[in-house]
Amino acid sequence: MISIAVLGAGRSAGYFIDYTINLCKDRGWRLTIADMQTSHLEKYQADFPSLALMNASLNEQNERLRVIEGADWVVSLLPAFMHVDVAKDCLIKGCNLATASYVSEEMQELGAEAEKKGLIFLNECGLDPGIDHMSAVKIINDLRANGAEIIGYKSYCGGLIAPQFNDNPWKYKFSWNPRNVILAGNGVSTALLDGEIKVIPYHHNFQRPEEILMPDDSAYEAYINRDSLSYQSIYDLEDVKTMVRGTLRYPGYCRAWNILIHLGLTDNSYKYPLSEGMTYKEFLCSFLLGNNHTDIIDSIRQTIGMPDYEQDAIDKVLWTGLNSNEIVPTDTQGSPAAILQNLLEKKWLLKEDDHDLVVMQHQVKFTLEGETKMFVSSLHLEGEGRVSTAMSKTVGLPLAIAVKTLIDNPSKKKGIVIPIYKGIYEPVLEELKSFGVEFSEKVISLSEPVTESKPE
Amino acid sequence: MISIAVLGAGRSAGYFIDYTINLCKDRGWRLTIADMQTSHLEKYQADFPSLALMNASLNEQNERLRVIEGADWVVSLLPAFMHVDVAKDCLIKGCNLATASYVSEEMQELGAEAEKKGLIFLNECGLDPGIDHMSAVKIINDLRANGAEIIGYKSYCGGLIAPQFNDNPWKYKFSWNPRNVILAGNGVSTALLDGEIKVIPYHHNFQRPEEILMPDDSAYEAYINRDSLSYQSIYDLEDVKTMVRGTLRYPGYCRAWNILIHLGLTDNSYKYPLSEGMTYKEFLCSFLLGNNHTDIIDSIRQTIGMPDYEQDAIDKVLWTGLNSNEIVPTDTQGSPAAILQNLLEKKWLLKEDDHDLVVMQHQVKFTLEGETKMFVSSLHLEGEGRVSTAMSKTVGLPLAIAVKTLIDNPSKKKGIVIPIYKGIYEPVLEELKSFGVEFSEKVISLSEPVTESKPE
Numbered sequence: 066m067i068s069i070a071v072l073g074a075g076r077s078a079g080y081f082i083d084y085t086i087n088l089c090k091d092r093g094w095r096l097t098i099a100d101m102q103t104s105h106l107e108k109y110q111a112d113f114p115s116l117a118l119m120n121a122s123l124n125e126q127n128e129r130l131r132v133i134e135g136a137d138w139v140v141s142l143l144p145a146f147m148h149v150d151v152a153k154d155c156l157i158k159g160c161n162l163a164t165a166s167y168v169s170e171e172m173q174e175l176g177a178e179a180e181k182k183g184l185i186f187l188n189e190c191g192l193d194p195g196i197d198h199m200s201a202v203k204i205i206n207d208l209r210a211n212g213a214e215i216i217g218y219k220s221y222c223g224g225l226i227a228p229q230f231n232d233n234p235w236k237y238k239f240s241w242n243p244r245n246v247i248l249a250g251n252g253v254s255t256a257l258l259d260g261e262i263k264v265i266p267y268h269h270n271f272q273r274p275e276e277i278l279m280p281d282d283s284a285y286e287a288y289i290n291r292d293s294l295s296y297q298s299i300y301d302l303e304d305v306k307t308m309v310r311g312t313l314r315y316p317g318y319c320r321a322w323n324i325l326i327h328l329g330l331t332d333n334s335y336k337y338p339l340s341e342g343m344t345y346k347e348f349l350c351s352f353l354l355g356n357n358h359t360d361i362i363d364s365i366r367q368t369i370g371m372p373d374y375e376q377d378a379i380d381k382v383l384w385t386g387l388n389s390n391e392i393v394p395t396d397t398q399g400s401p402a403a404i405l406q407n408l409l410e411k412k413w414l415l416k417e418d419d420h421d422l423v424v425m426q427h428q429v430k431f432t433l434e435g436e437t438k439m440f441v442s443s444l445h446l447e448g449e450g451r452v453s454t455a456m457s458k459t460v461g462l463p464l465a466i467a468v469k470t471l472i473d474n475p476s477k478k479k480g481i482v483i484p485i486y487k488g489i490y491e492p493v494l495e496e497l498k499s500f501g502v503e504f505s506e507k508v509i510s511l512s513e514p515v516t517e518s519k520p521e
Numbered sequence: 522m523i524s525i526a527v528l529g530a531g532r533s534a535g536y537f538i539d540y541t542i543n544l545c546k547d548r549g550w551r552l553t554i555a556d557m558q559t560s561h562l563e564k565y566q567a568d569f570p571s572l573a574l575m576n577a578s579l580n581e582q583n584e585r586l587r588v589i590e591g592a593d594w595v596v597s598l599l600p601a602f603m604h605v606d607v608a609k610d611c612l613i614k615g616c617n618l619a620t621a622s623y624v625s626e627e628m629q630e631l632g633a634e635a636e637k638k639g640l641i642f643l644n645e646c647g648l649d650p651g652i653d654h655m656s657a658v659k660i661i662n663d664l665r666a667n668g669a670e671i672i673g674y675k676s677y678c679g680g681l682i683a684p685q686f687n688d689n690p691w692k693y694k695f696s697w698n699p700r701n702v703i704l705a706g707n708g709v710s711t712a713l714l715d716g717e718i719k720v721i722p723y724h725h726n727f728q729r730p731e732e733i734l735m736p737d738d739s740a741y742e743a744y745i746n747r748d749s750l751s752y753q754s755i756y757d758l759e760d761v762k763t764m765v766r767g768t769l770r771y772p773g774y775c776r777a778w779n780i781l782i783h784l785g786l787t788d789n790s791y792k793y794p795l796s797e798g799m800t801y802k803e804f805l806c807s808f809l810l811g812n813n814h815t816d817i818i819d820s821i822r823q824t825i826g827m828p829d830y831e832q833d834a835i836d837k838v839l840w841t842g843l844n845s846n847e848i849v850p851t852d853t854q855g856s857p858a859a860i861l862q863n864l865l866e867k868k869w870l871l872k873e874d875d876h877d878l879v880v881m882q883h884q885v886k887f888t889l890e891g892e893t894k895m896f897v898s899s900l901h902l903e904g905e906g907r908v909s910t911a912m913s914k915t916v917g918l919p920l921a922i923a924v925k926t927l928i929d930n931p932s933k934k935k936g937i938v939i940p941i942y943k944g945i946y947e948p949v950l951e952e953l954k955s956f957g958v959e960f961s962e963k964v965i966s967l968s969e970p971v972t973e974s975k976p977e
Contacts, residue, residue: 128604253791262794264806264857266785268724273810294794329722335709338750339720351718354729370728371826401720 067472070133070160071124072151073102073142076452077241081142081461084105086096086113088469099123099132136160138468144242148172148355152179152186157503157514163441165191166463167291168481174376180480191220191460191466193290196444196497197310197425198483199463199490201300202505204429204440206487214436216428221277221287223313223432224456227420227447227449228283234381236315238413240421240448247406248333249312250326254289257297257308261268268326274319275311279426280443280505282514285318287311299485305430313424321381325405327369328352330387333402342392348404348481349387384411421448423455425504430511437511442504462500523928524551526589526616528579528607530559531695532908535599537917538562544925552663555579555588579603585610592616594924600698608635614919615640617926621647621916623747624937625901630718636936645939646923648914649746650705651680652900652953653766653881655919655938655946656960659755660896660897662943670892673761673886677733677743678794679769683876683903684739690837692771694906695868696877696912703862705768706782710745713753713764721745724782730775733745735882736899736961741929742775755941761886769880781861783825784808789858800847804860805843816845820862830901841868855929864943877904879911881960886967898960918956 069089082098089096090113099108102340103118110116111473121128123143133139133154138161139153145166145495152175155162160182168188179186186411189195197220200266205215225237250270256263274286299305312324331351339348352357358364361383366374385408396405415421422449425444448455470492476482484490497503525545525974530538538554543721545552545807546569554562559574565573577584579599589595597607601622608631611618624644635642645651653676661671682694695702701807706726712719730742749766753759770778781787786968795804806814814820817839822830834902841864853863886893904911923940926948932938940946953959 202651253785254790255794259812261812262784262796262802264793264807265787266783266808268783269810269824269826285772296578327722327724329720332709332722336713337720340718347717351720352722356715356717368725370725493658 066093066095067136067138068097068136069140069468070097070099070136071140072099072129072132074100074106074143074209075099077144077454077457079452079459080141081465084115084465085140085468088465089113089116091280095135097136099128099131112461113256126150126154126428128387130158131316133158133160136355138163138472140164144146145169147428148188149175154211155186156182157168161185161187163187163190163464163468163471165189165195165460168192168483173481174436176481177356183193183479185471185476185479185482187467187482187484187489188472190464192224192423192463192491193425193454194314195484196459196465196482196494196502198299199428199487199494200444201435201443202485203490203494204427204442205300205302208429208431208433211433212331212435213431215302215429215431217303218300218302219305219307219309219311219428220426221285221311221313222425223285223287223423224288225313225315225424226415226424228423230416230419231315233412234316234384235321235413237318237418238254238415238421239410239453240415241460242404243413244326245409247402247409250288250290251331251333252291254291254293255295256293256310257305258505260306262294263289268323269321269324274314275309276316277311277313277426279424280441284316285424286316287313288319299483300408307430317377320375321378324365324382326368328365330401330405333400336399337401337404339393339395339404341395342461344390345387345393346390348393352401371509371514385409415451415454417451419451421454421456422446423448423459439509440513441508441509442506444502444504446502458500459502462497463493463503466496523553523597524553524592525594525924526553526555526592526887527596527598528555528585528588530562531553531557531598531911533906533913534598534917536914537596537921540921541596541924542572544921545569545572551590553588555584555963566666582606582610586614588614588951589614594619594928596620596920596924599700599813601625604644608696609739611635611640611642612638617641617643617927619643619646619920619927621645621828621920622653623650624939632937634665639688639934639935641927641935641938642934643923643927643938643940646945648680648879648912648921649768650941651879651919652915652950652958653678653883654755654941655950656898657880657883657885658941659946659950660883660898661756661758662884664887665895667889669790669887669889671758671885671887673763673884674756674758675763675765675767675884676801676882677767677769678746678881679741679743679879681769681771681878681880685876686872686875688773689773689868691777691862691869693774693878694871694875695866696871696910697916699862699869701856701864703787703865705934706744706746707787707789708747710747710749711751712745712749712766716762718750719745724779725773727779727782728771732772733767733769736897736963737901741769741880742770742772743769744775763886771879773837775832777834780825780834780838780911784821785792786857786861791856792854793857794852795849795851795858796858797851800846801843801849801864804844804849810858810922819930839864846956856968869911871907872908875907876908877912879904880916891968895965895967896962897963897965898957900960902958914956916956918953918958919949920951 097117099119099121140163148164149171214375254265270288277285290312353364354368368373379420397404423446427442429440446455554575555575555577584775596619604620605627680696710721728746733741746768809820810824822828853860884897885896887925902911
């Protein structure tokens with residue numbers, strides 16, 4: 066009998082867990098769900114009495130090994146940094162693994178052993194990464210099957226707040242792991258632009274965002290998301306002239322966030338020397354040049370060396386409370402990024418009835434029969450509340466459906482797998498439609514209109 | 522019989538090696554010097570036949586263990602990243618250790634075991650760190666012995682080129698490890714300024730250097746050197762209002778280097794995607810926004826977001842050849858920082874007859890009998906050529922003299938030691954004078970002159 070073990074059952078796991086409980090109940094599969102606390106799932110046991118719920122400290126290896134004992138598939142919904150430990154457990158116990166997170170270097174290194182043992186370690190199977198890969202590769206393969214030559218690829222995704230629930234100047238609230246938002250873009254990002262490699266250091270990535278218009282004319286801005294270039298080989302796009310993967314925000318966000326980066330407030334590399342009773346204003350001022358900041362806006366401009374920086378962006382920074390006399394809680398001891406995250410978690414809290422919004426767009430440029438065109442594929446999905454977010458749905462369902470798909474039709478590829486194979490992406494994308502996760506598609510002609518000279 | 526083993530005998534080791542050979546010869550101590558190649562030292566064996574020279578691959582542990590076998594003291598002149606390996610060897614073989622480098626976290630962790638074994642691991646005993654610690658703590662202790670209260674401490678040091686040998690617009694040449702110069706200031710730096718903690722992110726550290734005037738009215742500029750705050754407890758300066766440790770350059774350097782930092786060219790965290798036949802211009806342009814950089818100066822200004830950035834600083838950047846059509850050598854594959862280092866090593870080469878310059882200044886503010894004064898202590902030492910540099914002298918001699926001192930009078934403090942103890946700094950500073958390494962000192966009154974109101 067197939068047995069699945071799920072590690073982590075936090076609030077954002079709802080869609081995954083609902084789907085997987087129904088699946089295992091229907092198929093008669095064994096399902097174990099483990100977390101610090103699982104009592105909120107007991108209600109499912111009435112209909113599905115064999116559902117095993119385990120309260121376990123999943124940061125301890127012996128507890129994890131106990132949970133995954135006998136499982137064919139282990140799904141890790143734990144924080145991304147724990148996936149490698151879980152992967153090692155899976156190698157010990159001979160389990161397949163599924164996560165929605167990026168393949169880390171350490172994970173990559175475990176791939177060879179997984180492959181040798183005939184195990185699949187499925188990763189990057191959520192929204193971004195996940196649905197982005199699946200929908201992109203499907204477009205690319207379908208266009209090529211029709212004889213098209215792909216010449217450019219741009220793809221953008223954002224986890225935002227639905228416009229009618231925007232009630233702060235950043236037009237942003239946390240619909241997913243706040244830590245990832247605080248550290249977004251850290252390190253270097255890369256892209257290919259009209260044939261030129263572009264290397265974008267962290268402190269430039271938010272400085273000049275690209276403007277993006279969706280089919281409904283809603284406007285967004287994008288910063289480059291990690292190492293776009295590495296997806297050229299993954300997507301089989303070695304010959305394109307443009308390769309960009311970006312993350313979307315509402316207009317105005319990036320220029321304001323750029324200030325926090327420039328001041329050093331998103332640095333996660335050292336423990337800030339926080340003193341007892343320090344205020345947020347004192348914390349902020351420690352990053353500013355000189356003393357006696359009577360004009361805080363001017364001090365910020367002087368410090369970042371951009372004397373004309375728009376007031377609107379600086380106002381967003383001050384709105385966070387960074388200029389207030391409130392005391393920085395000492396239990397947020399840690400990096401500047403950790404202190405900033407603690408502050409923003411209060412300010413950017415998704416309220417009970419807020420709807421989040423997931424937006425994704427691929428722009429695939431191609432030539433076919435001498436014409437240059439662009440295939441534009443867009444996803445626009447609104448959530449239904451603080452728990453039933455579009456984010457939780459688009460991260461959880463692809464993962465759950467992919468695990469079902471791989472159990473029904475095990476992939477020949479073992480070791481590290483991401484969902485760029487037809488055997489995974491076709492059934493997953495198809496089934497997602499029944500949950501309302503569906504792209505709208507259109508093709509735009511980019512060829513110059515031929516202007517015929519009319520003889521007088 | 523005392524036995525000393527020296528690991529590394531590169532050109533910059535000259536002063537250390539000369540001193541130590543004479544010392545061991547006079548005292549009848551055993552001396553072993555090991556490096557890839559030691560034939561240039563054979564000339565000393567005529568006078569000192571027991572001098573042992575070993576050609577060894579010092580990156581291999583078994584070779585190092587063979588060299589240090591039986592040594593009471595091991596001196597590592599190897600690159601700083603190798604000191605921890607050498608320290609582990611010393612724990613195995615029961616040897617004391619001396620280096621001129623900063624105590625790394627890993628070195629710190631080995632301290633407890635060294636202490637347990639009764640071994641001294643002397644570090645930070647060169648110029649900066651080294652002479653700076655010794656001279657600072659001497660001033661502080663002497664002032665306090667006279668009843669003074671220390672209220673502020675600033676200290677600056679630079680390894681530069683003597684003014685008459687300045688022949689490039691940066692007024693800089695490498696007189697020591699180029700890698701340290703390229704990566705200087707990486708990470709966060711801290712200082713205390715009029716009672717306020719200052720946290721300086723990398724991309725601000727060179728943006729607004731402090732201007733420094735030496736007693737001879739020569740002008741320099743300074744950026745903050747690492748974590749100044751941590752030296753408050755080391756120097757016993759917990760109550761000062763100002764605590765700054767800075768690195769000196771000639772005026773104009775920092776604003777130009779700031780551009781390289783902002784563009785991302787000093788990033789050492791990833792392998793740059795260098796392609797065969799890529800020119801420096803293409804390399805540079807990959808860090809610039811957009812394509813078609815017909816006006817490179819404007820492109821740089823736009824990219825760093827500072828449209829008024831002074832042309833003079835940008836000209837320095839272009840002088841390096843970063844805008845040339847020369848091919849980037851593929852054997853410099855590595856990080857942007859490694860590519861930049863390779864380029865600058867050619868441009869900033871110290872010529873055979875060039876004299877380098879070591880400059881150091883402490884500014885210690887204190888109150889005594891109601892008056893506020895500043896003790897200013899300055900070192901200004903010119904080198905004698907490409908081999909006999911002031912840098913090599915001021916790094917090598919303190920280390921050599923300190924080892925002699927600790928052999929003659931073993932310190933009671935075991936484990937990690939830096940030269941802030943009277944038993945070390947007094948004899949070392951005293952003996953350095955005989956080599957021309959001597960500070961000039963003066964005291965400046967800072968108290969407001971009392972203006973008496975004269976009755977009309």
